Amino acid sequence: xxxxxxxxxxxxxxxxxxxxxxxxxxxxxxxxxxxxxxxxxxxxxxxxxxxxxxxxxxxxxxxxxxxxxxxxxxxxxxxxxxxxxxxxxxxxxxxxxxxxxxxxxxxxxxxxxxxxxxxxxxxxxxxxxxxxxxxxxxxxxxxxxxxxxxxxxxxxxxxxxxxxxxxxxxxxxxxxxxxxxxxxxxxxxxxxxxxxxxxxxxxxxxxxxxxxxxxxxxxxxxxxxxxxxxxxxxxxxxxxxxxxxxxxxxxxxxxxxxxxxxxxxxxxxxxxxxxxxxxxxxxxxxxxxxxxxxxxxxxxxxxxxxxxxxxxxxxxxxxxxxxxxxxxxxxxxxxxxxxxxxxxxxxxxxxxxxxxxxxxxxxxxxxxxxxxxxxxxxxxxxxxxxxxxxxxxxxxxxxxxxxxxxxxxxxxxxxxxxxxxxxxxxxxxxxxxxxxxxx
Amino acid sequence: xxxxxxxxxxxxxxxxxxxxxxxxxxxxxxxxxxxxxxxxxxxxxxxxxxxxxxxxxxxxxxxxxxxxxxxxxxxxxxxxxxxxxxxxxxxxxxxxxxxxxxxxxxxxxxxxxxxxxxxxxxxxxxxxxxxxxxxxxxxxxxxxxxxxxxxxxxxxxxxxxxxxxxxxxxxxxxxxxxxxxxxxxxxxxxxxxxxxxxxxxxxxxxxxxxxxxxxxxxxxxxxxxxxxxxxxxxxxxxxxxxxxxxxxxxxxxxxxxxxxxxxxxxxxxxxxxxxxxxxxxxxxxxxxxxxxxxxxxxxxxxxx
Numbered sequence: 001x002x003x004x005x006x007x008x009x010x011x012x013x014x015x016x017x018x019x020x021x022x023x024x025x026x027x028x029x030x031x032x033x034x035x036x037x038x039x040x041x042x043x044x045x046x047x048x049x050x051x052x053x054x055x056x057x058x059x060x061x062x063x064x065x066x067x068x069x070x071x072x073x074x075x076x077x078x079x080x081x082x083x084x085x086x087x088x089x090x091x092x093x094x095x096x097x098x099x100x101x102x103x104x105x106x107x108x109x110x111x112x113x114x115x116x117x118x119x120x121x122x123x124x125x126x127x128x129x130x131x132x133x134x135x136x137x138x139x140x141x142x143x144x145x146x147x148x149x150x151x152x153x154x155x156x157x158x159x160x161x162x163x164x165x166x167x168x169x170x171x172x173x174x175x176x177x178x179x180x181x182x183x184x185x186x187x188x189x190x191x192x193x194x195x196x197x198x199x200x201x202x203x204x205x206x207x208x209x210x211x212x213x214x215x216x217x218x219x220x221x222x223x224x225x226x227x228x229x230x231x232x233x234x235x236x237x238x239x240x241x242x243x244x245x246x247x248x249x250x251x252x253x254x255x256x257x258x259x260x261x262x263x264x265x266x267x268x269x270x271x272x273x274x275x276x277x278x279x280x281x282x283x284x285x286x287x288x289x290x291x292x293x294x295x296x297x298x299x300x301x302x303x304x305x306x307x308x309x310x311x312x313x314x315x316x317x318x319x320x321x322x323x324x325x326x327x328x329x330x331x332x333x334x335x336x337x338x339x340x341x342x343x344x345x346x347x348x349x350x351x352x353x354x355x356x357x358x359x360x361x362x363x364x365x366x367x368x369x370x371x372x373x374x375x376x377x378x379x380x381x382x383x384x385x386x387x388x389x390x391x392x393x394x395x396x397x398x399x400x401x402x403x404x405x406x407x408x409x410x411x412x413x414x415x416x417x418x419x420x421x422x423x424x425x426x427x428x429x430x431x432x433x434x435x436x437x438x439x
Numbered sequence: 440x441x442x443x444x445x446x447x448x449x450x451x452x453x454x455x456x457x458x459x460x461x462x463x464x465x466x467x468x469x470x471x472x473x474x475x476x477x478x479x480x481x482x483x484x485x486x487x488x489x490x491x492x493x494x495x496x497x498x499x500x501x502x503x504x505x506x507x508x509x510x511x512x513x514x515x516x517x518x519x520x521x522x523x524x525x526x527x528x529x530x531x532x533x534x535x536x537x538x539x540x541x542x543x544x545x546x547x548x549x550x551x552x553x554x555x556x557x558x559x560x561x562x563x564x565x566x567x568x569x570x571x572x573x574x575x576x577x578x579x580x581x582x583x584x585x586x587x588x589x590x591x592x593x594x595x596x597x598x599x600x601x602x603x604x605x606x607x608x609x610x611x612x613x614x615x616x617x618x619x620x621x622x623x624x625x626x627x628x629x630x631x632x633x634x635x636x637x638x639x640x641x642x643x644x645x646x647x648x649x650x651x652x653x654x655x656x657x658x659x660x661x662x663x664x665x666x667x668x669x670x671x672x673x674x675x676x677x678x679x680x681x682x683x684x685x686x687x688x689x690x691x692x693x694x695x696x697x698x699x700x701x702x703x704x705x706x707x708x709x710x711x712x713x714x715x716x717x718x719x720x721x722x723x724x725x726x727x728x729x730x731x732x733x734x735x736x737x738x739x740x741x742x743x
Contacts (some may be wrong), residue, residue: 037531041662048602051598051602051603051605052602053594053597054598054605054609055599055602055605056607057609058591058594058598058605058608058612059595061594061595061612062553062592062595064590081529110479129510130538133533142683158533159536160536160538160541161536161538162536165511165536166536167534167536182685184586194608215589216507216511216536219508220508221505221508222504222505222507222508222696224504224507235660271504271506272504273504273505273508274505275503275505278492281503281504281505283504315492315494315495315497316494316495316692316693317494317495317496317499317693318496318693318694319496320495320496320499320501321497360667360695398566398665398666399526399665400566400571400697405543433515434522434525434526435526436502436526436527436529436530437499437500437501437502437526437527439499439502439503439504
């Protein structure tokens, strides 16, 4: 039944899109070829000639206004944007490297005493043609063994011209779930990934191959609905068909394959944006994920989330400062485990963080996190009761580099002493194209 | 549901309303200066809205979701160009899914192509030089003569997009040009005392204003564009101010005042806080208002 419903939904979506597109094209053609009475047509032509002469007059005025020194080339800013950003950390913790690796579960988190190369990202983006924009992000990082790992983090296209406020994205990309999952490490407000995201989406965030359609709704304020389908298999789809041999809640994962459309990862997100005043803006979002998991042959996972983002910026701001940004996300997961003796694992958690840009280039941050799960999970590093408090201070030396100092206080049941203290110093540089200012 | 007469009337009025909304061109601009000029040219035939307020530095805006909605429904997007909006316009255009206003199409108007840009960098450009714009300095709206060029470029584009009202656009732009030319004579007269005078600016953003009114900007408070002054760079500047007897420092309202006050304390030079944009201060709603206020800020020195 489920299977029927989903494939039906996707069919309707695609055929609806096609119909919409062809309708708008044929309507335009019909308009052109409509036969008007000859007289009317002549009148229109005369009118058009009138307009043309007036427009020519305007053109002439513009040319006269030009001094002869105007030689600005009309070239658009280069069609290809290429950038490389490097993120490095150094620091230490009250616990040893083995324990630290479990505590800092994010793939780009600093997770060893000493130096960590967190992330070197090569990003290439541009407009393909009249129909598509495209972007690829390649990641280089070094694991604690000193091996260089290269990942094709993202490679996707987005459409430019679909009617009705629709946009399709396809390829390998970060799933639009919540606010943080889509963000790349160098745009984070903290040196590490929130605990609950590492637990549900693994070290590298939730990303996979697939396609999604998003609809900018015809409302006065910003409101966007996104529906997507992605492959559920691999290390970057942790709560679903994660790599065989991995372990979730004591259940060893099998090599389950996605066999039909009901075995895909389905995602939905609604995001709304409201300007509460000239200086205060709000984003509210809800997201959902549904797909199979590899703890059994018939087991499914559901993840739901809600996120809130509020940003205040002073009316008279210099370089965007001062500002206060408050970002919170709440997530919960329902994980059906095992085929024979089925158990439902329930996990939840949230993080809430405030960034205060108190003077140009300087940002103070504070993050509080809480994650827990049902059952006796005290020895499971990814399901135990866990809290973390992280104050930090960042100095953006320019638009292209930053230095950040962060302290983490961890409370985790699985730790021998139940607590851990860590201090991290982070440096970022970026080369190449001007990076986007994040909202 | 039974369709009643009332429903019908409601539907009719809704249709008429949406029809009349469609009649006016929707123009989005990246700054309030561009919006003010577009309003002067387009009059009642366009709806104009600025994506950023004049109180803020437009270079450092971020693409807010509400902007996506605005750009999505725009018929014309007018930008400063010359990399002024590079940090936020490309991602905004990618999310806005409106092909009319994509660069190269008729709904995208880059006004930096309508004016002679100053401060183009000859030779290699390095980020070590600070926040420089290789294509030229983007603060060109601060020369009233460029305002006239911008108005003409907007009028031409509006005429092409909406030929029905081309006569009015032409009339409006002629009036705008005439008013501004008359005003300019007066402004120049008021600021005659500045002619040829050396002036310090906080940021490299007043070269067009200097060009228009004939004063010379000899140095900036920022050691390099966008770089916060240090004690050493301020000390160097103090020596220069004393040696060359520089009397005036001009700056935008949104920059920190501490460095300026320090320089004033040490050298006695005057500080003029200049509204750099329409909307930067209360009461500045038109392009003419902007220069009225700039001129009076430059005229009455030593207020701070």
